[in-house]
Structures are given as structure tokens and as C-alpha cells.
Amino acid sequence: MVPYDTAAIPIANPPASSSSSTTISKPPEIDGLLAGAGYKVRSSDLRHVAQRLERLETAMLNSPSQHLSLLASDAVLYNPSDLSTWVDSLLSELNQSQSLPSLPSDLSDLISNPTALDASWMDQQLSPPTAAIPNQQPSQLTVVEEDSGIRLVHMLMTCAEYVQRGDLSLAGSLIQDMQSLLTRVNTGCGIRKVAGCFIDALSRRVFAAGGGGIPGSAYETEILYHHFYEACPYLKFAHFTANQAILEAFDGHDCVHVVDFNLMHGLQWPALIQALALRPGGPPTLRLTGIGPPSPDGRDSLREIGLRLAELARSVNVRFAFRGVAASRLEDVKPWMLQVNPKEAVAVNSIMQLHKLLVGPGLDPAHRPAPIEAVLGWIRSLNPKIVTVVEHEADHNQPVFLDRFTESLYYYSTMFDSLDACALQPEKALAEMYIQREICNVVSCEGSARLERHEPLARWRERLGRAGFRPLHLGSNAFKQASMLLTLFSAEGYCVEENEGCLTLGWHSRPLIAASAWHALPETAAVSPDVAVVGGAVM
Amino acid sequence: MARSNEVSINESKMVVPLNTWVLISNFKLAYNLLRRPDGTFNRHLAEFLDRKVPANANPIDGVFSFDVIVDRATNLLCRIYRPSDTDEPPNVADLEKPVKSESSSTVPVIVFFHGGSFAHSSANSAIYDTLCRRLVGLCRAVVVSVNYRRAPEHRYPCAYDDGWTVLNWVKSRAWLESTDSKVHIFLAGDSSGGNIAHHVALKAAESESGIEVLGNILLNPMFGGELRTESEKRLDGKYFVSVQDRDWYWRAFLPDGADRDHPACNPFGPKAASLEGVKFPKSLVVVAGLDLVQDWQMAYVEGLKKAGQQVKDLYLEKATIGFYLLPNNAHFHTVMDEIKKFVSSNC
Helix, strand or coil, X not given: CCCCCCCCCCECECCCCCCCHHHCCCCCCECHHHHHCCCCCEHHHHHHXXXXXXXXXXXXXXXXXXXXXXXXXXXXXXXXXXXXXXXXXXXXXXXXXXXXXXXXXXXXXXXXXXXXXXXXXXXXXXXXXXXXXXXXXXXXXXXXXXXXXXXXXXXXXXXXXXXXXXXXXXXXXXXXXXXXXXXXXXXXXXXXXXXXXXXXXXXXXXXXXXXXXXXXXXXXXXXHHHHHHHHCCHHHHHXXXXXXXXXXXXXXXXXXXXXXXXXXXXXXXXXXXXXXXXXXXXXXXXXXXXXXXXXXXXXXXHHHHHXXXXXXXXXXXXXXXXXXXXXXXXXXXXXXXXXXXXXXXXXXXEECCHHHHCCCCCCCXXXXXXXXXXXXXXXXXXXXXXXXXXXXXXXCCCCCHHHHHHHHXXXXXXXXXXXXXXXXXXXXXXXXXXXXXXXXXXXHXXXXXXXXXXXXXXXXXHHHHHCCEEEEECEHHHHHHHHHHHHHHCCECEEEEEECCEEEEEECCEEEEEEEEEEECCCCCCCCCCCEECCCCCC | CHHHHHHHHHHHHHHCCHHHHXXXXXXXXXXXXXXXXXXXXXXHHHHHHCCECCCECCCECCEEEEEEEEEHHHCEEEEEEEECCCCCCCCHHHCCCCHHHCCCCCCEEEEEECCCCCCCCCCCEHHHHHHHHHHHHHHCCEEEXXXXXXXCCCCCCHHHHHHHHHHHHHHCCHHHCCCCCCCEEEEEEECHHHHHHHHHHHHHHHCCCCCCEEEEEEECCCCCCCCCCHHHHXXXXXXXXXXXXXXXXXXXXXXXCCCCCCCCCCCCCCCCCCCCCCCCCEEEEEEECCCCCXXXXXXXXXXXXXXXXXXXXXXXXXXXXXCCCCXXXXXHHHHHHHHHHHHHHHC
């Protein structure tokens, strides 16, 4: 058997990317060697951490091993990179569990693991079993196909260089060569589809007057989005992880309000409604404000979605109210439209929306202030209990075209690769079209037309930090459940990783989307580096 | 109980730098949480805790990396590390540029198996990413780090099969050939990775594949047996490792019902076939003097010698497990020099 490999676009962080974790500078007092191993410890704290480790060892030795395994399964743990906090949290878990009587296992399950959430995912977002079968690709690529794949990549890079240099006529003729090569490449060849998208995007950039993305109505976008949702787990992971965090943040509150920055078909919300319905002590009153584009044909699609969600809420006895806010752009939304009540616990939910508010880096902020600052500002003014943010884990907002092109080539070929494992049709084909539109926007649009300005997690951390938000760490329970659900419903190859309190979902070791949660410091409070933890004690 | 624990903590603290102590103690305690008495493993928590790094096609300190899927059926991934003379990142299509176009001298290709007692870590674990990068610069080599399937979910012989798959894959890559049109292959690994390197080399030697492995580099390789050796008794629990945890990992890796004299664990034990006359590669075996498994490692060295195989052992009296993870001790530098000499003289 000749092993099959995807030689054409290997999986990596691409060249010329500044998103690599190794290039982010660390504060000088952090132990450099431990940082290389993935742990952040101040050199001055080493001795203290060592002592705590000794204490932990003694405590563990004095616990029966059954007990330790149970602790490992049930305790919710956060941010293992921060060794000092990590060791302390383990110590306190051990001390707590030793002094309290253990809860009957079914009750403790409910408290730390809202199983309703699992059930909802399974009930509502169940893909037919065929989706879980790994891709049955032929085990051998012919040499011709591999060569064509590599040639296409070479040509794509060369073409991008021509575009970068302004040599549009050279670029144009290369595009024609690539288009003809594409017709000769077997459709089974991994690189073909993604190459096709990039060739198309380059073609629009070079040939279309004024450069352009793929035109499409909001309705079409919704259809494609829905199929992308079904064909691969990225959006499901985003919804699930955000819901988990929101559920925990709403704990103890009787009036809660979710502001969804992009309602679409409201796919995220049935699971949350059901989980709230099953909350011990009873559900809160739930308000949902869904933001979405205005419907052109007189339909009020937002209201339609709202009505359906209201029906569901009624069926599970959750008091529910919905409001739709129609806006073509997020920056057109004003906080008063959301009608937030100061007594409510507010969750702001943004799945792949914040990047649309960014501008090209390096532009003079005085000339055109980025809408992101204004929006983050009013989010903060709502005093939300939690802000859930999911974004693409990539730097597609680099100022130099060639860098952007290269990064997105890596990113989207990994994403296409993961999609190959999906057997559902037409979900897969439409999902590919959904991704194609993103590629087009990244490659062939500029200025205000370029909305897909993805930035990596590290940059979002900085930005949100500057805007007065502090991380709420996603813990081992969210990690475990996300992993479990992935193995149940998606092809092998997807992996969840923990990244300093955030979770990423990727394909074969390349993170592709990142989920994080935040809360806003009250505006009168001094800015402090303390970190709170979802559902647990403040550290 | 508490008192002997204090003693062992104090002893281990005296022989390694503080940051190494913190690193390895943290692993030790985390790993205690992951191993369940019934033999199952808390894989979710293990993955949550493992500090990983993505591959990076930007050269960092002269090395860039990228991941390749070698076998889709088992999702077998490898991380490839290559040297770069410039700070300029390679063109995406040039990641697999032929090594002979960059160097007229032979280019060693080191197939590396990370440690973790067959159950822990991955090719993209931060500690192993760092180690592989070092090997590239040290030996001017291409390093192929194998993300083999782990126990207890995948017992013997899965890890060996994955190693064998990658070895065949490496041999058949035209881009890895040196100017003499041959791929110059070394196998290397630490802890369980060292064990895997041995067994993959053995398979290569015994099969009719014609794959020649130029050398084996075994760092603190994981071997064992039913007998309790003197070093196991003397050093049990003193320097981060206990006999009990070693037993757990063997039970997790070996087939159900097998004991530690199974040839996978004890390659020169009563159940193993002789290596005499086998065309086995030269070996460099590094033994840490504070590793409780050292008697088995020295028995391995003896076994190779008795079978007429070439082996050099490097015994580092005051070294503990994991000394090669951080470059903050003399043993680290000694071993790196030896590895460099071994590779260049056998390439």
C-alpha cells in the first residue's frame, strides 16, 4: 500500500505570518525555557511554584487514587499555561473535595455538565451517520496528479507575486494558464478545489473592473451558511462552546438577555433554550435580540426566526421574548436599539462578526477610526456578564497582498481538506461555495469592500484587553465536551486545543477557529490584570 | 509515607535546575491525575493539559516546520523540520524542495519518536517541537517527527506500525534523497520513542525491504522486564519516576495478558528472538544515572554487544529523566555533542 499524502499544501502556519506564537514577545521576567515548553512562570515565582508543587504532591499522595481519577474527571480546570494558578487550583480542588461529602454522581453530573446541552446538539444538529466515516479517498495519487498539484501551487504563488508587483498583464496570462491546467487535473486531487477558488479570486481581482467579490443576496448567504453549518463542525463548535460559557455566566440570574450579532437562522439558540429549561431551580426569563441584515422583499426574516424560537421556548416552559434589529452593518447598530435593561444579565454573542469591523492595519486612525473601537465601546457600556467571541484563527488582514494571499492559501486549503471528509451532499458543495466567497473577499476585495479581515487570537486578546475586557477562561469541561462531540459527529482529524483559556478547533494540528469568552470591567473600575473564571471562584 | 516523600523531593531538587524541577514535577503530578487505577486513561484531560505548538513555515533560528499526513486511514501525521539558511520563508510550494538542491553533502534524515511512555505527548507538543528543532541545527538534518498512535487506546503494535509506515514513506520521498540518490535515515527517540526506534529498526533489518537505517539514537529508552532490578528498587520514586507508574504504562501498551517479558518491553529477555546475525544499525544509547530503568537500558546495551551489534553507551551519572528537554545543564550539551558526532560519522 502506498501511503497517501497531501503533498501540495502541507499544514502549517504559513511563511511571512506574524501570527506565530513564537514571535510574540514575552515579558522579560518570564522564565524563557519554561515559556518554550508552553508554561508562563515568572522567574521570581519559580521557588514559590516549586513549593506549591511539593504541597500538591503531598496532598495527592494522601488521596486514594480513585479519588484522584474522580477529581481529574469532575474538576473543572483552567489555563494550564499559567502554572502558578494551575497548581493552586488543583490544590484547592483537592482540599475541597477532601472536606466535602461527595455528591451522588447523577446530581454532580447535572451541576458540572449540563447534559441538556449534549442532548440538544444530538437532537437538533445530528448529521446522518455517514458524515462520521472518514473520507474514502483512493490510497494512491498518481504521479501526474501530484505534479499538477504542486505546479498549480507554484503558479498561484507566482501569480500573486505579479499582482503584488502590479504586473497585471503577466498575472492575467498566468491565470489563463492555471485555468487550463485546472481542467486537466483530476477532481479527486486534493488541491484542485481550493486552487480553483484562488484562481477565481485572482481572476476577479485582475480582470473585473473595480475588483470584486462574488455578488449575492443575504438570502443566498443564509443558505450557504446553513450548509456550511451542516457540513463541518466549525460553527457547531462555536455555538456549543459559546452556549456553554453563556449558560455558566447566567447561573443565578433570573432575567437574562442574549444579544446575537448575527442571528441567521438562529441555529445556536434552541440548545441554549433547552439547557436553560433544564436548569436546576428553573429557567430564567430569556430575552433574545437578534441582529441581521434587513430583508429586501418585505419579509421580516428576523421576526420569523424569532417566532420559531418563541414556539420552542413555549414548549419547554421558558419565558421568552424576541426582538429583531435589522442592520446591514454591525456598526450601524446603536446600543439603544437593543433595549438592555440594567437588571438583566447580558450576554453578547459574536460568531465571526467582529473582524468585519476592522480596517486595514496601518491606516491613520484619525482619518478613519475603526468601527471596532466604537462597537467594543458600546458593548462595554451594556455591562455584559459575558461576551462570547469566535473568530477565524488566521491573519488575513495583513497589509501586504502577497502575505495575505499566502496565509489564506494555507488556511483555506486546510479547511477544504477537512471538508473533504464530509460525505453529505449537497451540504458539502454548498459549504465549499460558502468558503469560496470568503476566499474571494480576502483575495480580490479592498478597502471597505473587504470584510473578511480575520485576525488571530493573540491580536484579539490585545484588542479586547485595551478595550477594557478581561478573559473568562474556558475550562477542561468545555474542552472535554467539545472533544467528545467532535468524535461523535465528525470525521477524525478535527482537534480541539486549549490555548491559555481559549479553545481552538482545527484540522490535523492546525487551529482554524478560536473561541473565547470575556467580561467587561465596570467602567469606573481601575484596569487590573486579574482574571475571572467562568462559573468558578475568582482567582 | 510523608517523610520519605520529603526525602525524595529534596533529593530530586538537588540534582536539577529549579526550572527543570518545576517542569518535570508538573508533568509527574499531572500524569498522576491522568492514569486511572483501572488501566484507563483520561485522554481529554491529557490533551487539554498538553502544551502544543503549531507548525511554522517561517524559519525560526534557522528551522522551519510543516505537517504532513502520511496515512489518511489512521490519520498518521508527521511534523517535518528543515534547516533554512536565510530568514526568508520558503515558498509554499518549496516546502518539499529536494534536499540535494540545498546541500552537496549528504543530508541526514532523522525519524524521531517522541517520548511519553507510549501514552503521553504528541509530535506537536511544545517540548518535542523544541527538541526536534535543536536536532536540525545540530546535525544539519531534516527531522521527521512521528505522531504515532498512543496507548492505552492503541496498544502494541500500533506505535511500531506507525513508525514502520513513516520509515517506508521517508525512504520513498525523492525530495529527501541526498546527491547519491539515497535517503540517509537515522531513527531516534526518547523514552518510549527510544523503544519504538529499536523495534522499527529491527523490523527494517528483518524484513526484505532493503531499507537501511544508518544509526539508532536512543535517549533514556523505555525497556523493562518482570524481574525487579537493583536500580528500580534503589531509585523507586526518588527522581520523578516510580516502578508503579512504569508498570501502569506497560500494562497500557502491551497486549492484554502479556507480561513485561514480552519482547516489546524486554528485547533481550527470555521471550525475545536473538539479534545475532541481524543487520541492525549502529546504536547510540544514552542512559541517565538517576533513571530507575537504567539497569534495563544497560542490559539492552549488553544484549546488543553480545549479539555482535555495534553500540556506544553514554552513561550520565547525575542525570535524571528529561534532562535533554531544557538546555540548562551540562548533560544536555554532552549528549547533543555525542548525537552530532554519531550522525555525522555514520551518515
